[in-house]
Amino acid sequence: MGQKINPLGFRLGTTQSHHSLWFAQPKNYSEGLQEDKKIRDCIKNYVQKNMRLSSGVEGIARIEIQKRIDLIQVIIYMGFPKVLIEDRPRKLEELQTNVQKELNCMNRKLNIAITRIGNPYGHPNILAEFIAGQLKNRVSFRKAMKKAIELTEQADTKGIQIQIAGRIDGKEIARVEWIREGRVPLQTIGAKIEYCSYRVRTIYGVLGIKIWIFIDEE
Amino acid sequence: MAVSSISPTLFPSSTIPNPSSPKPRLTFLSTSSPLSFNPLKLPTHSLKLSQFTTKTFAAPEDLQKIPEVGASEVPTASSVTIEADKAAPKQKIQIKLRSYWVPLIEDSCKQILDAARTTNAKMMGPVPSPTKKRIYCVLKSPHVYKDARFHFEIRTHQCLIDILYPTAQTIDSLMQLDLPAGVDVEVKL
Numbered sequence: 405m406g407q408k409i410n411p412l413g414f415r416l417g418t419t420q421s422h423h424s425l426w427f428a429q430p431k432n433y434s435e436g437l438q439e440d441k442k443i444r445d446c447i448k449n450y451v452q453k454n455m456r457l458s459s460g461v462e463g464i465a466r467i468e469i470q471k472r473i474d475l476i477q478v479i480i481y482m483g484f485p486k487v488l489i490e491d492r493p494r495k496l497e498e499l500q501t502n503v504q505k506e507l508n509c510m511n512r513k514l515n516i517a518i519t520r521i522g523n524p525y526g527h528p529n530i531l532a533e534f535i536a537g538q539l540k541n542r543v544s545f546r547k548a549m550k551k552a553i554e555l556t557e558q559a560d561t562k563g564i565q566i567q568i569a570g571r572i573d574g575k576e577i578a579r580v581e582w583i584r585e586g587r588v589p590l591q592t593i594g595a596k597i598e599y600c601s602y603r604v605r606t607i608y609g610v611l612g613i614k615i616w617i618f619i620d621e622e
Numbered sequence: 623m624a625v626s627s628i629s630p631t632l633f634p635s636s637t638i639p640n641p642s643s644p645k646p647r648l649t650f651l652s653t654s655s656p657l658s659f660n661p662l663k664l665p666t667h668s669l670k671l672s673q674f675t676t677k678t679f680a681a682p683e684d685l686q687k688i689p690e691v692g693a694s695e696v697p698t699a700s701s702v703t704i705e706a707d708k709a710a711p712k713q714k715i716q717i718k719l720r721s722y723w724v725p726l727i728e729d730s731c732k733q734i735l736d737a738a739r740t741t742n743a744k745m746m747g748p749v750p751s752p753t754k755k756r757i758y759c760v761l762k763s764p765h766v767y768k769d770a771r772f773h774f775e776i777r778t779h780q781c782l783i784d785i786l787y788p789t790a791q792t793i794d795s796l797m798q799l800d801l802p803a804g805v806d807v808e809v810k811l
Contacts, residue, residue: 407762427721427806430756470803477803 411599419596426471446506463530478516483524526559528600528615536604545572563588563618570611594622715788719781720806727779730805741791746784754778
C-alpha cells in the first residue's frame with residue numbers, strides 16, 4: 405500500500421466545497437491566505453481558552469470565510485455552541501474585537517456568525533476532539549475509539565474509520581492502531597467523505613488521530 | 623493611462639509605438655508567481671487590460687455611505703465621472719468578472735444582465751474569456767525524494783460584459799447589486 409491522498413483535497417471539485425470563498429489577484433493572494441490563517445487560529449485559541457471554564461467538548465467543525473471588498477464574513481459551524489452563546493452578546497463581541505486586532509485592518513468590517521450543526525458527532529473534527537480529551541485522561545485507547553464509534557452510530561453515518569498513531573498507552577515503542585466500522589470507500593470520488601487529522605499532546609509525546617467518516621454516496 | 627482607457631480597442635494602437643513595453647510586464651508577472659510553469663501562455667490582451675485598468679468596482683454599501691468624500695480603498699473618481707458623462711454617446715461601461723468558481727460567475731453574470739435589462743440598456747452579452755490556469759509544483763516529501771511531487775492548480779475564469787449607452791438608472795441598479803463573495807469585479811469606463 406502506498407501513501408493516501410487527503411480525501412478532502414481529492415474531492416474539491418465535486419463533492420467537497422471550499423471553506424474560504426474569496427478572489428484575489430496573484431499579487432495579493434498570499435496576504436489573503438495569511439489573513440485566513442490568522443482568523444482561524446485566533447478563533448480556535450479563543451474557544452480553547454474559554455472552554456476550560458465551562459468544560460465539555462466545544463466542537464468547531466469548520467470555519468467558513470467569505471471576503472468581499474468591504475466586508476469579511478466568518479461563519480463558525482459548531483457542534484456545542486455553549487461558550488459563545490451562553491452570555492450571548494458579550495463573548496461574540498469579545499471574539500470579534502480579538503480577531504480585528506489580529507488582522508489590523510480597519511477598512512473592512514468583520515462579521516462573525518455561529519451556526520449549530522445537527523448531529524455534531526457526525527463530524528470528524530468534533531469526534532477527534534472528543535477522543536483527544538479521553539486520551540489525555542489516560543483512558544485506554546481502544547475504549548476511547550469504541551466509544552467514539554458508538555456516538556457516531558447515533559448520528560447516522562454509513563461508515564467510519566479511526567486511526568491513532570504514536571506512543572499509545574504511553575509505551576516506549578510507537579505504533580499505529582486503527583479500526584473501521586461500515587464501509588469507507590476512499591477511492592470513490594462520488595462518495596462524500598469527511599476527514600480530519602488532529603494532534604493530541606500527552607505527557608508521553610504527540611499522538612496523531614485521523615478520522616474518516618463516510619456520509620453519503622451520490 | 624487615461625488616454626488609452628477611453629478607446630475600447632487597446633491592442634493594435636498600443637503595440638505599435640512601444641513594442642518592448644509589454645515584455646517587461648510579462649517577465650514581472652512571471653517572476654512574482656513563485657512556481658508557475660506557464661508565464662508565456664498568459665494571453666497578451668488580458669495582460670494589457672490588467673495594465674490599464676486602474677479602477678475597481680466599489681461595493682454598493684460603501685458607495686452609498688460615502689458618496690462624494692474619497693475613501694482610501696474606493697476610487698470615487700469613477701462615480702463622479704459616471705454622473706458627469708452619462709449623456710455622452712460613445713460612453714460605455716466594461717465590466718470584467720473574475721472568479722475561481724464557475725457557478726458563481728454565471729450567477730453574477732445573470733444578476734448583472736437582469737439589472738441592466740430591467741433598465742433597458744443595450745448590452746453585449748457575457749463573453750467568457752479563456753480560463754487562466756496557474757500550476758504550482760511542490761515536493762511531496764519534507765526531505766530528499768526529488769522525484770515525488772504534487773501538482774496544484776488555480777483556475778481563474780473570466781467574463782466580460784459591455785453596457786453601451788448607460789443611463790443613470792442602470793448605474794444605480796448596478797451599484798445596488800450585491801454580488802456573491804468569490805467574484806472580483808472590475809469596471810472600466
